[in-house]
Amino acid sequence: MDPVDLEVEFNGLVEADQRIEPRDWMPDGYRRNLIRQIAQHAHSEIIGMQPEGNWITRAPSLRRKAILMAKVQDEAGHGLYLYCAAETLGVDRAELIDQLHAGRQKYSSVFNYPTLTWADVGAIGWLVDGAAITNQIPLCRCSYGPYARAMVRVCKEESFHQRQGFESLYALSHGTPEQHAMAQDAVDRWWWPSLMLLGPSDAESTHTSQSMAWRIKRFTNDELRQRFVDMVAPQADVLELTPPDPELRWNEARGHYDFGECDWDELRRVVGGDGPCNRQRLAHHVSAHEEGAWVREAAAAYAAKHSAVGVVAA
Amino acid sequence: MTAVAVDPAAVYTLRHADDCLVLSHRLAQWSSRAPSLEEDVALTNIALDLLGQARALYTRTSELDRTGRSEDDHVFQRDERDFVNCLLVEQENGDFAVTVARQLLFSTYQLETWRALGGSTDRQVAAIAAKAVKEVTYHLDHATQWTLRLGDGTAESHERMRAALERLWPYTAELFETDAVTDDVVARGVAGDPQRLRAAWDSSVDQVLREATLERPSTSWTPTGGRRGLHTECFGYMLAEMQHLHRAHPGARW
Ligand SMILES: [Fe+2]
Ligand SMILES: [Fe+2]
Numbered sequence: 001m002d003p004v005d006l007e008v009e010f011n012g013l014v015e016a017d018q019r020i021e022p023r024d025w026m027p028d029g030y031r032r033n034l035i036r037q038i039a040q041h042a043h044s045e046i047i048g049m050q051p052e053g054n055w056i057t058r059a060p061s062l063r064r065k066a067i068l069m070a071k072v073q074d075e076a077g078h079g080l081y082l083y084c085a086a087e088t089l090g091v092d093r094a095e096l097i098d099q100l101h102a103g104r105q106k107y108s109s110v111f112n113y114p115t116l117t118w119a120d121v122g123a124i125g126w127l128v129d130g131a132a133i134t135n136q137i138p139l140c141r142c143s144y145g146p147y148a149r150a151m152v153r154v155c156k157e158e159s160f161h162q163r164q165g166f167e168s169l170y171a172l173s174h175g176t177p178e179q180h181a182m183a184q185d186a187v188d189r190w191w192w193p194s195l196m197l198l199g200p201s202d203a204e205s206t207h208t209s210q211s212m213a214w215r216i217k218r219f220t221n222d223e224l225r226q227r228f229v230d231m232v233a234p235q236a237d238v239l240e241l242t243p244p245d246p247e248l249r250w251n252e253a254r255g256h257y258d259f260g261e262c263d264w265d266e267l268r269r270v271v272g273g274d275g276p277c278n279r280q281r282l283a284h285h286v287s288a289h290e291e292g293a294w295v296r297e298a299a300a301a302y303a304a305k306h307s308a309v310g311v312v313a314a
Numbered sequence: 315m316t317a318v319a320v321d322p323a324a325v326y327t328l329r330h331a332d333d334c335l336v337l338s339h340r341l342a343q344w345s346s347r348a349p350s351l352e353e354d355v356a357l358t359n360i361a362l363d364l365l366g367q368a369r370a371l372y373t374r375t376s377e378l379d380r381t382g383r384s385e386d387d388h389v390f391q392r393d394e395r396d397f398v399n400c401l402l403v404e405q406e407n408g409d410f411a412v413t414v415a416r417q418l419l420f421s422t423y424q425l426e427t428w429r430a431l432g433g434s435t436d437r438q439v440a441a442i443a444a445k446a447v448k449e450v451t452y453h454l455d456h457a458t459q460w461t462l463r464l465g466d467g468t469a470e471s472h473e474r475m476r477a478a479l480e481r482l483w484p485y486t487a488e489l490f491e492t493d494a495v496t497d498d499v500v501a502r503g504v505a506g507d508p509q510r511l512r513a514a515w516d517s518s519v520d521q522v523l524r525e526a527t528l529e530r531p532s533t534s535w536t537p538t539g540g541r542r543g544l545h546t547e548c549f550g551y552m553l554a555e556m557q558h559l560h561r562a563h564p565g566a567r568w
Pocket of ligand 2: 075129157161
């Protein structure tokens with residue numbers, strides 16, 4: 001088919017809300033945009049294992065320990081589905097990991113903050129998984145089939161994580177005074193980073209309009225942020241915890257919560273590499289990857305030996 | 315612990331509960347550090363299975379010893395000298411070969427133990443064992459596959475696997491020891507004789523090592539003491555980390 005016809009057909013599929021599948025023709029820009037977004041999403045799942053994983057060995061009860069281990073494991077699973085979705089676009093996982101290590105692909109800025117107390121685990125579940133769901137539910141209708149299908153599975157587990165996070169934080173905020181203070185401190189530290197997880201303001205977002213035209217994205221960052229605040233503000237009341245935003249209040253006329261402005265300079269700094277844990281998170285991933293190299297080589301050597309034997313025998 | 319009045323069956327279940335808890339904790343330390351994402355998921359699966367087995371056994375222990383201790387009391391409120399896990403499971407993760415070797419040696423033992431407990435006169439223990447046999451069969455298969463890959467992979471992986479076996483082998487003698495507790499539970503049909511598991515363990519491990527082109531290490535050193543609360547030094551650090559938060563908030567609920 002003529003390239004012009006291919007593009008017309010592609011645009012027609014997208015506008016009719018049909019799914020683009022791996023074998024379908026797609027513009028190079030669409031492919032590049034998706035690889036960038038899915039890789040960044042996959043890396044976020046994997047790097048996101050670190051801040052919460054930091055508390056597995058110190059979890060204060062066996063029940064919480066089991067929940068936390070299963071959650072961190074789910075995030076590894078999300079990373080796997082997403083790397084598989086990216087691979088349908090003609091890149092491989094090893095290449096994407098190299099890009100992450102070289103700093104050419106990013107992960108969510110929110111994971112560059114430290115988990116300093118047990119309450120941070122609950123706050124992450126409630127706020128960070130909550131913001132992630134807000135971002136990911138519309139992605140279930142994304143125009144690229146493999147990404148949309150991965151998101152359906154991921155969203156189910158994320159909403160489970162958010163409920164568990166809320167419940168864990170509730171136990172603290174309704175526990176001893178020390179536990180309540182721990183929970184409030186965690187919300188003070190995780191509130192703004194979670195709002196910023198939804199990306200820069202619409203005025204500054206570089207990828208939004210093209211992504212929306214391609215129906216990869218359905219809502220702007222600011223629209224998603226409003227949805228997120230509308231969801232968690234009343235939950236904060238139930239928790240009896242106070243978000244660190246004096247401007248947060250219900251606006252009857254708008255039918256939404258009003259809220260303050262994020263510190264965009266901070267977001268720029270953290271995205272640019274100068275958050276509290278950027279270096280630590282990446283170094284951790286690089287060292288685990290390098291320390292595992294001999295294991296991956298052994299598995300490959302074993303498989304090669306044994307498949308070679310199989311061929312000879314056949 | 316008031317050793318005198320305690321039902322030996324409770325000591326026996328506590329030993330196995332502690333084995334499961336401690337190995338689960340060690341495996342969980344791999345989270346976000348495994349050689350691949352698939353392996354991260356697999357090691358956590360095993361850790362979660364073992365944690366589940368530990369919780370069931372702590373519950374049964376408290377019924378048998380009539381102390382009413384909760385699972386968290388067992389885990390977070392006992393001191394190092396009160397833990398009765400074997401020394402093998404508390405050994406540090408080391409490299410991936412050490413973790414695989416520890417799993418191979420322990421899962422082989424655990425599978426034989428659970429199989430024997432499937433016929434226990436204690437119906438609840440038998441039920442726990444029946445479920446655990448399925449899980450441990452998978453753990454052993456996983457450890458076996460990796461022993462083959464590492465033993466028969468590259469020169470480096472073979473050497474690391476050899477060194478791992480040499481490091482851990484001495485701790486396997488303790489698994490088959492008998493004492494007044496095991497004599498009692500064996501006599502009452504609660505558990506199988508640990509010494510009688512030895513032959514099955516030997517032939518199973520030997521077969522995997524042979525296929526993996528590895529040799530069975532020879533050693534005259536047979537450290538022991540875990541079942542009496544005499545642990546290796548690394549164990550205290552593990553407990554300190556595990557118990558600190560819980561103990562810092564007496565009476566708090568989580
Ligand atoms: Fe996730
Ligand atoms: Fe999650």
